[in-house]
Each structure stands twice: as structure tokens, then as C-alpha cells.
Amino acid sequence: MSPFLGEVIGTMILIILGGGVVAGVVLKGTKSENGGWIVITAAWGLAVATAVYCVGQISGAHLNPAVTIGLALVGAFEWSQVAGYIVAQMLGAMIGATLVFLHYYPHFKATEDQGAKLAVFSTDPAIKHLPANFFSEVLGTFVLVLGILAIGANEFTEGLNPLIVGLLIVVIGLSLGGTTGYAINPARDLGPRIAHFLLPIPGKGSSNWSYAWIPIVGPIIGGGIGALTYAALFEGIVYSALxxxxxAFALVLLYASFIEKKHEAKGKDQPVAMAK
Incomplete structure (x- = not known):
């Protein structure tokens, strides 16, 4: 199997299991309905570990453009392979999301909540506040990539590393995921969001494209800062890219703040409806 196909398969497995647990918890009529946040975060961690076990020896199991770019920034991955890996991750995420839709099809039909249907595919903030949402995705992915590099520097019993990385995903979800749903992976969010847009999901509603840039830009910047910070602090190498x-983080945060203020001003300008 080629590394490209390995990333397709690995990311597909990640989304089947990760998107699958969200579907089981939020869609109507499933046996795991209302399972809660602990169930979701635990399953996402196990999903990552499973995917890494499956393709780690083939592609390195990046499964995430933020990881791929972060590793390339510190010389741990060839830039010539970055675009191919990201394409593979996107394809795998779209395939995985489609399979989740087929698996839960009757439950999509039974669910009226359009937000719940979208949540199976992509993330959405608990409270929409673009600067805070962007910061959440940056911080979560910073911890992810820094943590992955730190875990890789340790010696564990053979074969244990993927499980430790899975536990890292769990703790990020439990500690930092309650704000935005912790995409921390552009392919994990964008690929399924495209699938949501294209698939004939009954009563699906909007794919919320106005928010879609946050779980793309935030993880890429956060992952880059995480990898470059690790190199500076633990290896003594300060790359100019840091x-x-x-x-870029400061500029995007300012841009998000500007958009948020415009939205707030527009909301204040809206006329108040007269009570009947």
C-alpha cells in the first residue's frame, strides 16, 4: 500500500469512528442517544489510536493537514509530499463521512434538528465568538502537535505510542473541546462538511460555510506554532517560520475580532420587534 492510500484509509477510519460516535449520540432513535460528551471524547481518542495502528507503518498516520504541515516545518517530513498527503486526508474524510451517513440513514430521517445533523459531519461553536473560537482551535492544535512530538521523543513499550496519542486526543477533548467541538484537524472538518453539502441528507439545512474557515485556519496556525515551539524549546532550534x-496568529485574531465587532454592531442596529 502506498503512503497516499494509507492516509486515505487512515483518515477514513478516523471519520467512520469519530463521526459515527457523534451520530450515535446526537441523532434520534439510536441506542446511544444522549450518551454525552465523555462518550464522544473517548471514542474520538480511540478512533485516532485505531487509525494510527492501521496505517502508522505505511504513511506515518498523519491523518491531519495540521500535523503534516507542522512536521514539514521542522524538517521531519518532506515538503514535496505535503500536498499529496492533504489531498489523501481530504478524500479519506469525505469517504468516511459518507459511510457514516449511510450507516445512520434512518436516524437522519428521524432527526428534525438540522444542527444535530451538521454536528455529525463538522464542528460548530457552543457560543459563536470568532476571536475566541479561533483561539480555541489554535490552542487545541498547538497542544496536539506539541504533544505528538513530545510523545514521539519518549520510549514506550513497542506498539504503545498510538494509544498514548489517542489519550492525548481524549484529554484535549475533555479540557479544551467544549468551546468549538475541537476540530484540531482541517480535513476532519472540511472533508465531512463538503460531504454534508453534497449528500442527500433529509432536511439537512445549511452547511454553515461562514464558520468553516475557523477549523481550517486555526488548526494550521496552531499546529505550526506547536511544532516550531517544540523545536525551539526541546531541540534548541529556532526556525524563522516561528x-x-x-x-499570522496575531493578524487572524485581529481580523476575527474585526468581523465579530461588525456582527455585534449590525445586531445592535436591528430594529426591535413590537410586542403584540
Whole structure:
């Protein structure tokens, strides 16, 4: 199997199991309905571990453009392979999301809540506040990539690393995921969001494209800062790209703040409906 196909298969498995647990918890009539956040975060962690076990020896199991870019920034991955890996991750995520839809099809029909249907595919903030949402995705992915590199520097019993990475996903979800649903992976969010847009999901509603840039830009910047910070602190190598990514973080945060203020001003300008 080629590394490209390995990333397709690995990301597909990740979304089948990760999107699958969300579907089981939020869609109507499933046996795991209302299972709660602990169930979702635990399953996502196990989903990552399973996917890494499946394709780690084939592609390195990046499964995430933020990880791929972060590793390339610190010289741990060839830039010439970055685009191919990201395409593979997107394809795998779309295939995985489609399989989740087919698996839960009767439950999509039984569910009226359009937000719940979208949640199976992509993330959405608990409270929409673009600067805070962006910061949440940056911080979560910073911890993810920094943690992955730190875990890789340790010696564990053979074959245990994927499980430790899975536990890292669990703790990120439990500690930081309650704000935005912790995409921390552009392919995990964008691929299924495209699938949501294209699939004939009964009564699906909007794919919420106005928010879609947050779980793309936030993880890429956060992952880059995480990898470059690890190199600076643990290896003593300060790449010039670190300052570029910190500057990008500041600029995007300012842009998100500007958009948020415009939305707030527009909301204040809306006329108040007269009570009947």
C-alpha cells in the first residue's frame, strides 16, 4: 500500500469512528442517544489510536493537514509530499463521512434538528465568538502537535505510542473541546462538511460555510506554532517560520475580532420587534 492510500484509509477510519460516535449520540432513535460528551471524547481518542495502528507503518498516520504541515516545518517530513498527503486526508474524510451517513440513514430521517445533523459531519461553536473560537482551535492544535512530538521523543513499550496519542486526543477533548467541538484537524472538518453539502441528507439545512474557515485556519496556525515551539524549546532550534506563524496568529485574531465587532454592531442596529 502506498503512503497516499494509507492516509486515505487512515483518515477514513478516523471519520467512520469519530463521526459515527457523534451520530450515535446526537441523532434520534439510536441506542446511544444522549450518551454525552465523555462518550464522544473517548471514542474520538480511540478512533485516532485505531487509525494510527492501521496505517502508522505505511504513511506515518498523519491523518491531519495540521500535523503534516507542522512536521514539514521542522524538517521531519518532506515538503514535496505535503500536498499529496492533504489531498489523501481530504478524500479519506469525505469517504468516511459518507459511510457514516449511510450507516445512520434512518436516524437522519428521524432527526428534525438540522444542527444535530451538521454536528455529525463538522464542528460548530457552543457560543459563536470568532476571536475566541479561533483561539480555541489554535490552542487545541498547538497542544496536539506539541504533544505528538513530545510523545514521539519518549520510549514506550513497542506498539504503545498510538494509544498514548489517542489519550492525548481524549484529554484535549475533555479540557479544551467544549468551546468549538475541537476540530484540531482541517480535513476532519472540511472533508465531512463538503460531504454534508453534497449528500442527500433529509432536511439537512445549511452547511454553515461562514464558520468553516475557523477549523481550517486555526488548526494550521496552531499546529505550526506547536511544532516550531517544540523545536525551539526541546531541540534548541529556532526556525524563522516561528515568527511568521506567530504574526499570522496575531493578524487572524485581529481580523476575527474585526468581523465579530461588525456582527455585534449590525445586531445592535436591528430594529426591535413590537410586542403584540
Amino acid at each position: 515568527w511568521l506563524f506567530l504574526a
